Amino acid sequence: MTLTLYNTLTRKKEPFRPIDPANVRMYVCGPTVYDYAHIGNARPVIVFDVLFRLLRHLYGPDHVTYARNITDVDDKIIVRAAEGYPQLPLNEAIRKVTTQTERQFHEDIRALGVLTPEDVNKPGEPPVFVEPRATEHIAEMRALIETLVASKHAYVAQHHVLFDVTSMPDYGRLANRSLEEMEAGARVDVAPYKKGPMDFVLWKPSKPGEPAWDSPSGIAAKGRPGWHIECSAMADKWLWDAARPHLSAAGLARPHVFDIHGGGIDLVFPHHENEIAQSRCAHGTPAMANVWMHNGFLQVEGEKMSKSLGNFVTIQELLQEWPGEAIKLAILASQYRQPMNFSDKGLQEARRTLDHWYELTADAGDGAPLCADVLEALEDDLNTPQAMAALHALRSEAAKGSKPAAACLKASARLMGLLQSTAEAWKAWRPAELEIDEKTIEARIAARSAARRAKNFKEADRIREELSAMGIQLKDSKDPATGEIVTTWEVKR
Ligand code: AMP
Ligand code: ZN
Numbered sequence: 099m100t101l102t103l104y105n106t107l108t109r110k111k112e113p114f115r116p117i118d119p120a121n122v123r124m125y126v127c128g129p130t131v132y133d134y135a136h137i138g139n140a141r142p143v144i145v146f147d148v149l150f151r152l153l154r155h156l157y158g159p160d161h162v163t164y165a166r167n168i169t170d171v172d173d174k175i176i177v178r179a180a181e182g183y184p185q186l187p188l189n190e191a192i193r194k195v196t197t198q199t200e201r202q203f204h205e206d207i208r209a210l211g212v213l214t215p216e217d218v219n220k221p222g223e224p225p226v227f228v229e230p231r232a233t234e235h236i237a238e239m240r241a242l243i244e245t246l247v248a249s250k251h252a253y254v255a256q257h258h259v260l261f262d263v264t265s266m267p268d269y270g271r272l273a274n275r276s277l278e279e280m281e282a283g284a285r286v287d288v289a290p291y292k293k294g295p296m297d298f299v300l301w302k303p304s305k306p307g308e309p310a311w312d313s314p315s316g317i318a319a320k321g322r323p324g325w326h327i328e329c330s331a332m333a334d335k336w337l338w339d340a341a342r343p344h345l346s347a348a349g350l351a352r353p354h355v356f357d358i359h360g361g362g363i364d365l366v367f368p369h370h371e372n373e374i375a376q377s378r379c380a381h382g383t384p385a386m387a388n389v390w391m392h393n394g395f396l397q398v399e400g401e402k403m404s405k406s407l408g409n410f411v412t413i414q415e416l417l418q419e420w421p422g423e424a425i426k427l428a429i430l431a432s433q434y435r436q437p438m439n440f441s442d443k444g445l446q447e448a449r450r451t452l453d454h455w456y457e458l459t460a461d462a463g464d465g466a467p468l469c470a471d472v473l474e475a476l477e478d479d480l481n482t483p484q485a486m487a488a489l490h491a492l493r494s495e496a497a498k499g500s501k502p503a504a505a506c507l508k509a510s511a512r513l514m515g516l517l518q519s520t521a522e523a524w525k526a527w528r529p530a531e532l533e534i535d536e537k538t539i540e541a542r543i544a545a546r547s548a549a550r551r552a553k554n555f556k557e558a559d560r561i562r563e564e565l566s567a568m569g570i571q572l573k574d575s576k577d578p579a580t581g582e583i584v585t586t587w588e589v590k591r
Pocket of ligand 2: 126127128329369373
């Protein structure tokens with residue numbers, strides 16, 4: 099069996115043929131660090147972690163390079179910093195927001211049991227997992243932009259640099275839409291400095307107090323990069339420039355092109371389409387990456403989980419109630435391209451499954467051969483539900499007393515980044531304790547009701563906020579018999 103992957107660019111499953119099997123290269127768009135990551139944001143992190151593990155297994159751990167960036171300059175970050183720390187100078191507030199959020203992101207995903215650079219990079223050897231930050235690659239972005247302007251793929255207008263999409267004949271290929279179709283559907287109110295409505299920003303002027311760097315040549319005022327150019331610059335730096343000394347002739351014959359580019363399905367357009375346009379036009383290549391992979395949405399009652407809809411649960415909140423591995427397994431229970439509903443039922447099932455697996459493999463040794471069915475399922479476009487079915491079959495054998503089945507279950511689950519703990523540690527796991535006891539909650543609710551009756555709504559709201567900060571959600575409803583407001587509470591999910 100060879101690895102096959104669904105490629106958004108060709109809309110088919112294709113056998114995976116690395117450009118240079120001695121150095122397989124993958125880039126995945128990472129988080130914009132302005133707020134806690136929600137469990138939807140964890141889906142790409144978990145899915146591409148499984149792919150990274152599989153590639154390391156297939157090609158060797160020293161022969162796969164993974165880059166996942168951190169976007170630490172962005173409009174959303176600036177807005178959040180100004181709101182959150184109005185007393186601080188903007189740049190200081192931004193640094194606070196980005197460093198705190200980045201630290202939280204790392205804590206969260208470590209608890210989910212995905213590989214981190216510290217787990218896989220070896221001292222004195224070229225890194226196999228890099229996490230570049232956008233603000234540390236501004237010079238590379240500026241150089242790319244200057245190349246695009248010099249080759250007439252981009253133009254300067256009113257201190258902005260814009261990409262001219264008409265300069266690229268097959269713009270829209272990833273999204274599978276022609277420029278005419280896009281223009282017809284464009285609802286964007288078109289900025290006066292754009293030549294065409296679909297032209298996108300590579301560089302823009304910074305407002306006073308905002309993060310600002312020297313602009314590409316031709317623009318005197320300082321500015322900051324657009325979002326798309328960040329990934330084009332970081333991917334090229336880490337998967338071409340830094341990788342170059344380690345590439346074979348096959349790799350060197352395809353300059354600037356790498357193997358796999360991933361992210362959530364919402365990134366296909368415009369983000370990935372624009373990354374492709376920038377990278378291909380700057381380097382004169384027929385491709386940016388050969389395979390484009392996109393995970394489907396994690397949904398709540400049929401809708402995408404997102405910050406803007408407010409229907410999200412943060413990873414941190416979930417980790418109070420569930421072990422990280424159960425959250426990971428619940429996500430892997432769906433094939434990565436399918437939309438998936440996230441529910442407590444799924445988490446409970448995942449937890450029960452892991453209870454059984456840990457119990458049955460408690461005494462199993464390490465290093466057993468992998469189960470061929472699990473491997474085959476993963477090689478079939480990461481068919482994790484199928485892999486889980488194979489693991490369940492091993493569980494049945496192990497439950498009947500087969501030691502080889504138990505050892506195989508352990509090794510195969512570990513390939514997916516599961517069963518990484520010990521049976522004792524798994525059994526000892528407990529949800530986080532509430533910071534507040536029930537009697538105190540009831541007393542605070544009574545005080546709030548009294549405040550409301552006295553029409554002191556400010557105090558009532560303050561109490562609700564105070565409880566909310568401690569993880570307690572209040573719900574008001576009308577008693578149908580008396581017409582009075584009844585308040586109940588629950589621990590926030
Ligand atoms: P953001 O920080 O919003 O740019 O998102 C980071 C990553 O999470 C991107 O790859 C998004 O495509 C992905 N993502 C965001 N929301 C969801 C969701 N509800 N389900 C799956 N992936 C998501
Ligand atoms: Zn990106």
